Amino acid sequence: MLHIDHISLGTQNVYEGAHRLCQETGFGQYEGGWFPHAGIANRIVPLGNDQYIEVEGVVHPHAIASNPIARWFYEECVAGDVFLGWCLRVDTREELEEISRRLNTEIVDFGLRVRKDGKITAPARVPESVWCWQRGIPNVFHFEDMNEHAARQPCDPPGTVTPAGITWLEVGGTAQDLRDYLGEEVDALPLRFNGDRPGLYAMGIATPDGDVEIRRTAVSRFRG
Known part of the structure; x- marks a missing residue:
């Protein structure tokens, strides 16, 4: 089954x-830690329901x-915050392998993020994240141990509002575009299509006092 997993929010200053x-x-x-291969680091904002936002920015200017x-x-972040990417998750490795075959691409599982405790996260994913984000489309993850999932780790500092999961995403393109990419299972996701260029534009998160809306600039159209 497909789930919304996490959102990448790019910013000029991660803190x-x-x-x-x-x-x-x-x-x-x-x-959250840092990404040795990319010169970036992140802070993680858990959203409940095994979902989170990773606030990311460059921390190695010489890179x-x-x-x-x-x-x-x-x-991407020269003018301010940008929703760089959105990521999905499946429950089993077999589901990820099926998506890999559909997209005719290999599963990627090299280490990504070095956490503050020194552990390296290496979730299996397809296709690679940045390649997808540059095109405004999601990639798909599978996590062997959900207890290690970023959304389940304690906050420091804690918040004053308890989020209860993503209720909707506003994305570019059309529902048919996403079906052509990942299949009809995407119809079960809480997506609102605005018909604009691909990418993430806004999101809603459930709280005890109603939805909180977060709206940012969508990633620019890739020209590489």
Whole structure:
């Protein structure tokens, strides 16, 4: 089964961006770690229901000149916050393998994020994240141990509002575009299509006082 897993929110300053998001929403956050291959780091904002936002930004400025991922992150955020990507999750490795065959691409499982405790996360995914995000489309993850999932880790600092999961995403393109990509199972996801360029534009998160809406600029159209 397909689930919405997490959202990548790019920002000029990962600490300021995460602080501002949590001031805006009342949600908690914690130190996510860093990505050695990309020159970026993140703060994680759990949303309940095994979902989260990763607030990401470049932390290795010297990598911008030589690392295309760091350069892309930097250039996307020149004007401010950007929803860089949105990611889905399946329950089993077999489901991920089926998507891999559908897309005629290999499953990627090299290490991604070095957590603050030194552990390296290496979730299986297809296709690779940045390749999809540059095109405004989601990739799909599978996590062997959901107890290690980023959404289940404690916040530091904790928030004043308890989120209860994503209720909707506003995305570009059309429902048929996404069906052609991942199949009819996407029809069960709470998506609102605006017909604009592919990417994520806004999201709703359930709270005890109703939905909190977060709206940011969508990722730019890739020209590489």
